Amino acid sequence: MAPPHVPDIHHRRRRWTQTVLPRRTAQACYFPANRGKNVNHLQTLTAICNLPTAPYREQLVVAWLLEWAKQRRIHVTRDGVGNVYLHYRRGKPFKRPLIIEAHMDHPGFVVKKQRRDGTIEAAFRGGVKPSLFEKARAKFFTDRWHPTRVLTVKPNKKSRFLDVTLAAVKEKLPPGTLGMWDLPDAVIENGLFKSRVCDDLGGVAAIVCLFEELLDQKIDGHVIGLCSRAEEVGFGGVLAACENKWLPKNAVIIGLETSKASDFAKQGNGAIIRVGDRTGLFSLGLTHFVTQAAASIADDDKHFKYQRALMSGGTCNTTAVTAYGFDATCLCVALGNYHNQHVKGDPGYGDAPKAGPGIASETIHTGDFLGMVGILVAVVQRFKTYTPGVDFLRERFHKLHRDEQVALFKTTPL
Ligand SMILES: [Zn+2]
Structure with missing residues (x-):
């Protein structure tokens, strides 16, 4: 499988890394000190979420990713609008490439x-x-x-x-x-990660942490981390990729999001397998596959928590790629102070530093974040067994019917 078509934008890459992000700033402020083997995922989360970003102004996040990829020898490609594709390939390729997507912008x-x-x-x-x-x-x-x-x-x-x-x-x-x-750099207090931005640099950080795990554990697979641009202003980067056919046609896509917490999807109860959003419902088969990957961790570790919910707080990139025919689902973590909005009665109110009466840092639970990374690793480890669709469910129902049908046909309802 060839990587997505990428026009030559080398000159732009050089400008972003050398001019926009001074080397001193990149190294002194934004990189965790102990990156490399067994990198601390919460340090990675902190480093990435401290990066300045806004819709159409994702260049510092891009520069960080390019620098990290260079150091970790991850192959990077770009497309015509500057979305970043991180390529992990080891061992026998999957039948279908697995794309893990997150957006680099924030309001x-x-x-x-x-x-x-x-x-x-x-x-x-x-x-x-x-x-x-x-x-x-x-x-x-x-x-x-x-x-x-x-x-x-x-x-x-x-x-x-x-x-x-x-x-x-x-x-x-x-x-x-x-x-x-004007909110401070990220801090972790009582397991709560409080940051100017969690949505969706937390998702981008989860991709980086997944890649660190794949590298350190030498896991076989073909995974593309898609760090997309301008989601907050109408799914800009992902729509460009779909419209221009920059994504492999047979790709399977898992979107990563932070999504407004609620009574049925609470912070601290584990990462959430998001079955749908305000607009769409996601692939039944893939959602089930991801749920089973999470369940496999819970089988081995009684303390591991995960949730499964329809998060209707907003519409996300996964609905967009679903509309273009991709087999796709979403994983998210519950977000406090959604889009920095500090509103009495909403999840996160009073939990985080403020930049005014109505504005505060976003929050996510560190356990939920690490759980999301764990589920992604389990998904990649099992992905060679994945087949799209619901055949596996029909087979299970067929067997159920076969086992029960004699009793069913032989008895007469009263
Ligand atoms: Zn988002």
Whole structure:
């Protein structure tokens, strides 16, 4: 199987790693110290979730992934819109390549213009209620953070984004500079991971941790980690990949997400096999296969927890790829303060640092995250036995019928 078609964008890669992410910054701030053998997954999660990102401004995440892939000798390809494909191949190839997908963006600001007095005019891209912007603090990233605060916010009907003005900063911020909420770097307290962004850099981190496990345990398989762009503004990267046929036709896809926690999908109860989202339902056969992989871990480890639920908080990339005919399902972890929205009564309220009354760090449970990585490893280990569809269920029902039919036909209902 050939990797997805990739135009030559080498020049862009060089620019991103050398100019946008200074070497000193890359090494000193963003990489865990003990990467390599038996890398600490929570350090990887922390390093990746501390990266600045926004829709269409995923270049620092991309640069991190390229640097990591280089060090771990992972083959990387890109497509025409800059989605990142990480290729793991060892032993006999699977009949179908297994794609694990997560998105690299998160709702955030992008500078449109800086006025003479330093005031910032920015667009906010991604789903956050305008009322929650009140008295909120934000910060913009060049080679370091520049803190500021929101002055005004109003919807822009033409662009679907929000027009935001923010208090003056002294430094020059060129158009295109990305901004996020002024929240601290990630911390772990009582098993809760609190970060400016969990959605979906937590998913990207799970892909990296999966690859570390595959490398360290020398597991056979063919896995493609697809780190996609611009999900928060309409599934941009994944739709481009589907429309342009950049994904192998027979690929099987598992999307990784963080998804708003609820009473039936609580933080700390394990990773969630997501059977559907607000719009779609996912592949019955693949969802069952992933559930069985999770169950196999639980059989060996009585403390291992996982959940299975329809998470209707939003629509995700998995519905998009399902619509294009792919065999696909989703794994997620329950998210507190969904999209940084800090709303009384919602999961996560009061749990995390704030950037204003209505804005807080997102949270996920570290056990849920590690469980998601564990399930992915189990899926890859068993994947050579996977066949799409529900034949395996029909065979089981057929056997059930065969065993029971004599009794059934011989008895007469009262
Ligand atoms: Zn997401």
